[in-house]
Amino acid sequence: MFMSFGTAPRILRIYCRATVVEWDQPEFFPLVRKIAKAKRDAFDGARSVILGDIWEVTTSCGYGVPRVKKGLYDEDASDSSPHKSIQEVLHEGPYGGETLTELAVFEERPTLDKSATTKTQSNKMNKYQVANNANSIDGLPGLRTARREAEQRLWLGDAKARLRRIAAEKEAVAKSLGHE
Incomplete structure (x- = not known):
């Protein structure tokens, strides 16, 4: 599963049966060359290549996935002051607070709440x-x-x-x- 933490919400799910090809198997190095488009024969420390026999790919909205606070990567973001430091941006919102965790980089997407409110009211x-x-x-x-x-x-x-x-x-x- 891949999720967008950027401004465009999206979730991509790939359904497959996976096969693990370990570094000591004969297929390993030809697969590495194929992945690297013949530019290298090995990746330092690589233990395996995972092959996926994909049978279905789906996408969904991703409105429930938080997004990265725009003020962390765009100083000109309309919702954050250019005078705020990264630390100030991190401390804002529901994932901020006094003690910062890895969640402090996120903010809620308003889309899901707005949609739920509209559906409930109607x-x-x-x-x-x-x-x-x-x-x-x-x-x-x-x-x-x-x-x-x-x-x-x-x-x-x-x-x-x-x-x-x-x-x-x-x-x-x-x-x-x-x-x-």
Whole structure:
């Protein structure tokens, strides 16, 4: 998964089956040359190359992902004074405070709150949650409140999800039954 912490919100998810090629395998150095576009044969300290057999790529809005405070990289940012030091910018907002942590570089995106407020005020939040939260992105049962509102039988959805999960673990099921 890749997320934008910049001004344009976006999440990119790459679904794949990964294969690890370690440095002592014959395929390793040809892969490094391919990655480096034949400009080098090795990367110091590289332990492996990860190959991904991608079967799906999706994007979503990213409105819930915080953004990096613009005042940290743009002195002319409209929402920060050019007279503020980096330390002053870091101490601002919900992630600032007296003791700075790695979260101090972030600020909230106002988009998600504005959207939620608009939907709530126009009585459209339940409908939105049914449409978007009854199932997760990967098809698993979602929020129980959204599933109830969608008139789903919770026990049935949970049972189906559990059976799909068990069926996906064929090797573990076979070993537990003594079939190796």
